[in-house]
Amino acid sequence: MPGDAPQAKPQAKPPTTAPKPAAGIKPVASSTPAANDRKSHGSQKPIDIKPSKLPELSERYMAARNIVFEDIKQGVDVTSLVRLDRQQARQDIQTAVETIINFRRLDLTSAEQATLSREVCDDILGYGPLEPLLARDDIADIMVNGPNTVYIETKGRIEQAPIRFRDNQHLINICQKIVSAVGRRIDESSPICDARLADGSRVNAIIPPLAVDGATLTIRKFKQDKLTLETLMEYGSVSPAAATVLRVAAACRCNILISGGTGSGKTTMLNCLTGYISPGERVITCEDACELQLQQPHVVRLETRPPNLEGQGEVLMRDLVRNCLRMRPDRIIVGEVRGPEAFDLLQAMNTGHDGSMGTVHANNPREGLSRLENMIAMGNISIPPAAVREQISSAINVVVQCQRLRDGS
Known part of the structure; x- marks a missing residue:
């Protein structure tokens, strides 16, 4: 936190939680007969790719976000936060974000402030913009093709997800965070890595110079309910x-x-x-x-x-x-x-x-x-x-x- 920041902390708002996951796994149900009875696959329709409009972020919001993230990085002990209870850590992060916004006199609406607090919480305690997607049970695959392009597969259909990373370095940091959790590394000398998330989801990451258009991340989601x-x-x-x-x-x-x-x-x-x-x-x-x-x-x-x-x-x-x-x-x-x-x-x-x-x-x-x-x-x-x-x-x-x-x- 900046050295001349005020001592008194404003009252923290209730924590913003990640989207609630669906009630249960919804596997894809094929409308065609059993595989052994299928006579021809040529008439099957190809997988649809549905575009999704990314949310418009104002230059004012992005500038404020950069300031908050920089101050958080310099003034908050992230290591101690991740050791706290998740609910307590979210409250502490939101309090720190509000303090920075007030001290810096950043022009943000209450909705933008809530969004920014959620972004900071997801970045420190989880995997950034991926958190809402990881919380959904209906997603089978998450495919990140650079910082601005993310696709998901649900019920056999591929569509673009309305999320993005701040920049390519932000995406690389998320990749490094994922692979380091299982004792692996990804960098220029070792730009390809296979790993897994805590829930068992399979992860493949590849970064520049091999990935020409920015880091690429592919996650095969782990289904909590075992199919029989x-x-x-x-x-x-x-x-x-x-x-x-x-x-x-x-x-x-x-x-x-x-x-x-x-x-x-x-x-x-x-x-x-x-x-x-x-x-x-x-x-x-x-x-x-x-x-x-x-x-x-x-x-x-x-x-x-x-x-x-x-x-x-x-x-x-x-x-x-x-x-x-x-x-x-x-x-x-x-x-x-x-x-x-x-x-x-x-x-x-x-x-x-x-x-x-x-x-x-x-x-x-x-x-x-x-x-x-x-x-x-x-x-x-x-x-x-x-x-x-x-x-x-x-x-x-x-x-x-x-x-x-x-x-x-």
């Missing part, structure tokens, strides 16, 4: 016959590979199948960013780690899968197979770890199996192709293909 095969049947995503086969395959310890494109529901399907694992089994999961929601009591979750500033300490997915074999697992679950760890997962499936599962990016089941072969070849593992195919055929019992239609369902 029964729920997917109600939505028409899975036929009753297919659901029965999947239930039996998971319960009878079949080795399952889930294949599909980006956003097709591979992780959702994997979560559904883990619900049929016996509570007495020891399950070990390996992921880049933990997002699986296993309900069993005997679960160990492992996560990869990027290298530090000196380029040391990196832990790859293959390291985790190989270490799993020394941890006496009944089942091994790999969140996403995309490298040489495919060989180690096949080895585990073929050496007594029945019921193991994994996902792979592929457009059809045959391509999914071919990708496993290619991943093993890329790992410089000196095994003849015929032997690799034999390993795959003996290890994989069931391939589940997930597909996202053009209309978003």
Whole structure:
């Protein structure tokens, strides 16, 4: 706070809370028949992108906002604030904002002052302009394409969100805040990072110089209510016959590979199948960013780690899968197979770890199996192709293909 600021603090207004989230998850319900009964996808309508008008901010408000943020940054101990109870911290921040506005004689209406207080609270205690979007249960994905362009996906439709960041540095600061919470870093020397939020939401961030038009942030929202095969049947995503086969395959310890494109529901399907694992089994999961929601009591979750500033300490997915074999697992679950760890997962499936599962990016089941072969070849593992195919055929019992239609369902 400036040195000549008055000692007396004005009475703080009641805290401005973030928008109340919806009462529950509202998954997308496809109006088309179950996936197995669809004859053609060519008639599906493409995903609509609905533009949204950004709120107009006056130069007067933006100038006042810059002054308040600068004074807050210089005069308020943010570290002590984040350790307080959230409600108390909001009240203290709002009191500080009011003090600065009065001392600086800033020309703001009561509505603008409330908006500014909320912005400061969200910036210090949360993730800035993203807070209202993170509080909504109906949003599946948040896509930030620079400081002035934010898109969201709701019910299979993509639309522009009416929010923006102050500038590109503000967006980069939010990215750094997200990744540092899980012990990772993002900067010019390491401009790409995968992370997760406290609620399990998956995050990918990429900043300049790789992101030419400003930092880019993609958040796959974590659904609090775990979907089940029964729920997917109600939505028409899975036929009753297919659901029965999947239930039996998971319960009878079949080795399952889930294949599909980006956003097709591979992780959702994997979560559904883990619900049929016996509570007495020891399950070990390996992921880049933990997002699986296993309900069993005997679960160990492992996560990869990027290298530090000196380029040391990196832990790859293959390291985790190989270490799993020394941890006496009944089942091994790999969140996403995309490298040489495919060989180690096949080895585990073929050496007594029945019921193991994994996902792979592929457009059809045959391509999914071919990708496993290619991943093993890329790992410089000196095994003849015929032997690799034999390993795959003996290890994989069931391939589940997930597909996202053009209309978003």
